Amino acid sequence: MVGPSPSSSSVVDSINNLDAGNPLHVQNSDNSNYVIISFKLLGTKNYRIWSGAVKLALQARNKYGFVDGSCLKESYATSDVLSAQWDRCNAMVLTWIMNVVSQDVYMGLVYSENAAVVWKELRETYDKVDGSVVYNLLQKINSVKQGGSSVADYYHRLNSLWREFDALTKLPKCICDLVRSSLLTRDPLPEVKDAYNVVSRVESHRGVPESSGGTESKQNATSFVAKTFNNNKKQFNNNGNNFTRGSSSNVNRGPNLNIQRY
Structure with missing residues (x-):
């Protein structure tokens, strides 16, 4: 014998009783x-x-x-x-x-x-970032000027563009946090081959076989050093032009205006 079907009110009650x-x-x-x-x-x-x-x-x-x-x-x-x-x-x-x-x-x-x-x-x-997308964004960043706007408006406009740039050019994960920190705090930043040698030595000391990580893993862990940071550093250090962005976390607006970037 088939029992009675649940009433509409009981169905509503069961849904309303769902936890937030x-x-x-x-x-x-x-x-x-x-x-x-x-x-x-x-x-x-x-x-x-x-x-x-x-x-x-x-x-x-x-x-x-x-x-x-x-x-x-x-x-x-x-x-x-x-x-x-x-x-x-x-x-x-x-x-x-x-x-x-x-x-x-x-x-x-x-x-x-x-x-x-x-x-x-x-x-x-x-979710594809090609050279034209990054180039157009860099052009937009390079063209930002304070003009008659307030310092706050200028800061937020430029900082927003840099955040967008960071989102588009996410770096690959490094196989070792300590090695990554060591590489990124160097000034000037090391070349790819130097960064590769550092990571390779650390991996060797830890007893990790060459075959387990492979050249591709090492390249992924180090290629960002020259490919991203060095290129950006050379391209955007405009000697006091509209802005500079080097390896530090500061965004400089004009030759005498420095604002901490958050």
């Missing part, structure tokens, strides 16, 4: 029209900033699990009520993402049904 820390919990302000950030994804040129902002917004509403794959529908398969609630939350997160992309990007997502799949596709499509 549960990713299936929906706040009163959560709806498909909600705009989670103030700017839209335009493509490669602002993907990393956009994705970082969206991530923070989703984490604040405890919904990031729907895009990073940690909140799966299968986890609620034993409950029809919670499974349906997962579908609702997934659709809501998906609309939030689609609300903050350009029309061109939107057209490629309109038939999607899974927020995690869309998030992955966006990363694979737009």
Whole structure:
């Protein structure tokens, strides 16, 4: 004999009893029209900033699990009520993402049904930084001038561009924190071959076989020294021009104006 189906009121009660820390919990302000950030994804040129902002917004509403794959529908398969609630939350997160992309990007997502799949596709499509993107950003940085703006406005504008540059040119992880600190505190910074020799000696002393790390690992651990920092140091030390950015953490605005960069 089949028992009576649960009433609509009991279903509502079970959903309302979800703890606020549960990713299936929906706040009163959560709806498909909600705009989670103030700017839209335009493509490669602002993907990393956009994705970082969206991530923070989703984490604040405890919904990031729907895009990073940690909140799966299968986890609620034993409950029809919670499974349906997962579908609702997934659709809501998906609309939030689609609300903050350009029309061109939107057209490629309109038939999607899974927020995690869309998030992955966006990363694979737009998380690419080529020379033209970095070059255009450096040109923008180089053209920033204080003009008639206040020091505070000038600082925040330039610091924002440098943060964007840092996001676009993330360095590979070093195999040894101590070695990395030692290399980065040298002035002038060492050449690639010198940095390679230092890391190789440390690895040798630790008894790590050459085959376990390989040349590729060592190059990944050291190539940033000359490829990124040395190039930036040579390119942006403009002898008191609009700004300089060397190996230190200061941003210099003009020949006599030094502001600590946070």
